[in-house]
Amino acid sequence: MTLILTLGVNGARLNSSITQLAQIGKLPGGGVCRVAFTKEDLLARLLVESWMVEAGMTVRIDAAGNMIGRYPGKGEGGALATGSHIDTVPVGGHYDGVLGVLAGIEVVRLLYENNVRLEHPIEIIVFTDEENSVIGCKAMAGNTVSDAEYYRRSDGTSIETCLAQIGGDWSKIAQAKRHPQEIAAFVELHVEQGGVLESTGDEIGIVQGIVGQYRYAVTVTGRPNHAGSTPMHARKDALVAAAQMVLAVNKLGVEAAGEQVATVGYLNLSPNATNIVPGKVDFKIDLRDISQTNLEELLVKMKEEFRAIALATKTEVEMTEMLHVLPTLAAPKIQNAIAEVCQELGLSSTYLISRAGHDAQEIGRFTDMGMIFVTSRGGISHAEDEYTSPEQCTQGANALLQTFLKLDRLYS
Ligand SMILES: [Zn+2]
Numbered sequence: 001m002t003l004i005l006t007l008g009v010n011g012a013r014l015n016s017s018i019t020q021l022a023q024i025g026k027l028p029g030g031g032v033c034r035v036a037f038t039k040e041d042l043l044a045r046l047l048v049e050s051w052m053v054e055a056g057m058t059v060r061i062d063a064a065g066n067m068i069g070r071y072p073g074k075g076e077g078g079a080l081a082t083g084s085h086i087d088t089v090p091v092g093g094h095y096d097g098v099l100g101v102l103a104g105i106e107v108v109r110l111l112y113e114n115n116v117r118l119e120h121p122i123e124i125i126v127f128t129d130e131e132n133s134v135i136g137c138k139a140m141a142g143n144t145v146s147d148a149e150y151y152r153r154s155d156g157t158s159i160e161t162c163l164a165q166i167g168g169d170w171s172k173i174a175q176a177k178r179h180p181q182e183i184a185a186f187v188e189l190h191v192e193q194g195g196v197l198e199s200t201g202d203e204i205g206i207v208q209g210i211v212g213q214y215r216y217a218v219t220v221t222g223r224p225n226h227a228g229s230t231p232m233h234a235r236k237d238a239l240v241a242a243a244q245m246v247l248a249v250n251k252l253g254v255e256a257a258g259e260q261v262a263t264v265g266y267l268n269l270s271p272n273a274t275n276i277v278p279g280k281v282d283f284k285i286d287l288r289d290i291s292q293t294n295l296e297e298l299l300v301k302m303k304e305e306f307r308a309i310a311l312a313t314k315t316e317v318e319m320t321e322m323l324h325v326l327p328t329l330a331a332p333k334i335q336n337a338i339a340e341v342c343q344e345l346g347l348s349s350t351y352l353i354s355r356a357g358h359d360a361q362e363i364g365r366f367t368d369m370g371m372i373f374v375t376s377r378g379g380i381s382h383a384e385d386e387y388t389s390p391e392q393c394t395q396g397a398n399a400l401l402q403t404f405l406k407l408d409r410l411y412s
Helices: 002-007 011-021 039-054 098-113 135-140 159-165 170-176 196-200 238-255 292-313 332-345 359-363 390-410
Strands: 058-061 067-071 079-084 122-126 183-191 204-210 212-221 261-270 280-289 316-325 349-354 368-374
Touching: 011 039, 011 098, 011 390, 039 058, 039 067, 039 098, 039 122, 067 098, 079 098, 079 359, 079 390, 098 122, 098 183, 098 390, 135 170, 135 359, 159 170, 183 332, 183 359, 183 390, 196 204, 196 349, 204 332, 204 359, 204 390, 212 238, 212 292, 238 261, 238 280, 238 292, 280 292, 292 316, 332 349, 332 368, 332 390, 349 368, 359 368, 368 390
Parallel strands: 079 122, 079 183, 183 368, 204 349
Antiparallel strands: 058 067, 067 122, 204 368, 212 280, 212 316, 261 280
């Protein structure tokens, strides 16, 4: 084990794999387009599969299309698992998701070439379609939607066809569900999509959890009327009401005690004409925080304020929940292990919460989860100029390696 501690991963090989994978779906501007279930996604999966096999892993595809490389351990207990995704948004970068998968493979390459086995088997997981339906990790957590129509692609392709193309099987999706005894712990390495690390100047982010999220659709109904002949006191102006509600959402985001963010990013107004008092406004709220209690309190306050605003403006307000994702906390045991590893490796670190969703969020619903973040320049990702330096990628992979070595001793 001391040998591995002193060696560390082969950073040059890791970064060359990242560059190689970025050739598949390469865009003229330097980015990558590798949307799930496209030809590019399939080619990338084949390349990654070949790397897994070369590193001594057996590879299987589950019913949800997740690719699972398994490196045997000395024992047959639950695996130490890592992984992420290799699909991208339509104009994505080289590192989002990819780093987590390839760093995992690099860790196994190192063990394999040094003829080392841990007590636990290791699993490297490539999750299906993280950027859109999130079907891969949700299926592992047993949380998929049963209606196949929900997963139909925007080009009309059915989920049955999509999954069949990558070796999955929609009719057996329930079989993709994993159990805590199969995965002892899951650690995902990912680029930080927020810029916290850049502002603190730290090398490694120890993720405390992934935020929960609510999305609400709000409809404010007033009465459309002539903008000239309707006196001010007789109006039921839906936009005046909605504007106050938008400000109330922002005020709660700024002033409430938690770590919440609250956004109105969509608003539609009708009839949307210069000479008519607005009769109806639809807007949508996105609310996120790591504390479910705080989220619920914020919603209560928001609804109270909306009712008061509606009363004062003689309008009606209706709120409909569109999405609710529970927060997932990282296991303290894994957070501590990552913090110790950073100290041992001489890497500066800070604790932070993830405000973006990750595959680990779903895996953390049934087993211990942790995440390691490395800096993404300018906090930019889902963009062509997404950048993490080779040195930072290597540091992240070494943190992952050492965390696995520690967890191998901590978990029975
Ligand atoms: Zn990602």
